[in-house]
Amino acid sequence: MILTGLALGAVLGFVLQRGRFCVTGAFRDVFVTKNTKWLTAFLIVIAVHSVGFFALSSLGLISARTSELPLLGVILGGFIFGFAIVMAGGCATGTYYRAGEGLVGSWLALITYAGFAAIMKTGVLKPFNEGVRDQTVPLTDIQSTFGISPWILVALLVLAVGAAARYHLNKPKRVVAGLPPRRSGLSHVLLEKTWHPFATAIVVGLIAIVAWPLSAAAGRNAGLGITTPSSNLVNLLVSGDTTEYLDWGVMLVVGILVGSYIAAKASGEFRVRVPSAQIAVRSITGGALMGVGAALAGGCTIGNAMVETAQFSYQGWLSFAFMLLGTGAAAKVFIIGHKRAEESAPAPRAPRPPPPR
Template sequence: MLLTGLVLGIALGFAMQRGRFCVTGAFRDLWVTGNTRWLTAFLIVIAVQSVGVFTLDAVGVISLSSSAFPWLATVLGAFLFGFAIVLAGGCATGTYYRAGEGLVGSWLALIFYALFSAISKTGVLATGVSGIRSVTVEASTVHGLLGVSPWLMVTLLATAVVLLARHHLRKRPGARLATLPPRKHGIAHLLFEKQWGAFTTALVIAGLAILAWPLSWATGREAGLGITGPSSNIVNYLVSGDAEVIDWGVYLVLGILTGAFIAAKGSGEFRIRIPDAVTTVRSIAGGALMGIGASLAGGCTIGNAMVNTASFQLQGWVAFGFMILGTGLATRLFITGPSKARSARNAAARESPGQGAAALGSPTQTAHATRTSVRR
């Protein structure tokens, strides 16, 4: 039964790679352009999965439970995780599927993410993480806190997501880009060549996320999709050799990596790409902070913001919000901030050439700024 994790992971990695399903990009778009298309796709996954999860619970296939809400660790960890995914260039699953495409920066982020997840869960940081997570409140679910049926929450979420999706689907499409004639036909064309839409990809991922619940439960792992815990388990296995830590989730994340590689090779997108020094440092730092943040928060953008939200856990929805805030801060520091400063300097130079040159500084400073801009 453990092999079902591998099979589902391969399908998930394939879908994410072909659909370019990037949660980091969805969060970042909010702050850079205000575009909510990919965030809507992410919410589609949550809403559809929510219907499936509560149906499975109602018919007795799984049994949803809840525990006290570790609010402090969730807030701190989620904000840190959201900040880190901008540095790393992707969240947990994004790092896995980009590693499958051959991005060495993602390999580094993934290694340090798994390493610091293990350090935070079972290593030298475990005591501190456990201590912060012990600060809890009894409330655990949104519907429990409000005293309403979970199906009311499912209905409200589904309605909001349908309206958002309808809004985007009714927008006038932009100009179509010229494309080369297809080289593949039939299923091969659909799988490896044809562009996957954001909402189509979301529906595929939602179906896989629902399927993950009964498949995982059948092996004794009572959870849905999850990335942080399994990544930590891989490191613990490599260190201790304890085969008991190899569970359904470990097979899942190995499958994501494999599926992304298959998709990238089949579509001609696999290529080994070596990052520059700045990207290397950011990937390592981002991966390490992701591992710590996800361990504190009790999950990443999948385990918390996609899975725990579907069952309306307070931890999931609070983490979702603070991940977006953390992404916003990192976006301001590393993406929009420098570009706005450059735009302001360029505008000053156009208005008054002499003053603009003075504002830009000496030729040496200008050259250094140019090199810094290129590296960024």
């Protein structure tokens, strides 16, 4: 049954690559361009996922896991992760699908992200990680705190996200002239046509719903997740222990690489691109901090900001907020501050004419 993880991961990788679904860009745009279109797309994923999760839970097909809030870990880890994804040039899923496109910088970020996730979860930094995450407060999810049905929260979320989506859909559209299509029919739609962010978000949300029963059937009571499967993949490669580490989640992340590579190759977007030394160092550092932050927070932009939020857990929404703040801080340092420095730099002097002979 774990092969369903590989299949679903391949579909997810294909959709992420073709839809250019970048959570880092969604968060970063809020601070750099003041644009919330892609953030709205991410919220659509959460809303769709939430409807499906509670429907499956109501039918008894899956069971939700609840745990007390590791407050310090979520705040610290969420901020570190948000800061790191700007340095790395992508969040966990973004790094996976861009690695499948041939970006060497993403390869470097992915290696250090998975490596440091393993170091934090099962390696020398495990005592530190557990020590921080053991500091909990007695809060689990919003519906439990207020003693209300989760469907009330689902309805409020759907209404709010629907209003935001309507706002963006009603904005005037820019008409951009492009080349005539080279493909036709389904091939054109899948491999050539630009996908709308909201359509991509709905598909990603549906994939997140399907992940629950498929993962449960393989003995894993969880939905989509990237950090722990990445840690398990590293441990699997190092130890060769298939019994302990080879599971549905590991097959999922491998599938994302496969699916994104297929999408990039079929659409003509695959190309090995080697970064400059500066970007390579930043990618390596960002990937390492991603692994540390995701381990402390208990998940990345998928496990926390998409899966946990859909269940209205405090861990999910609090980590979402601090990931967003971390991204804003990094955007100010690496993007906004860099632009201001360039704008304020004096213009280069014209070269002096040679002296007369």
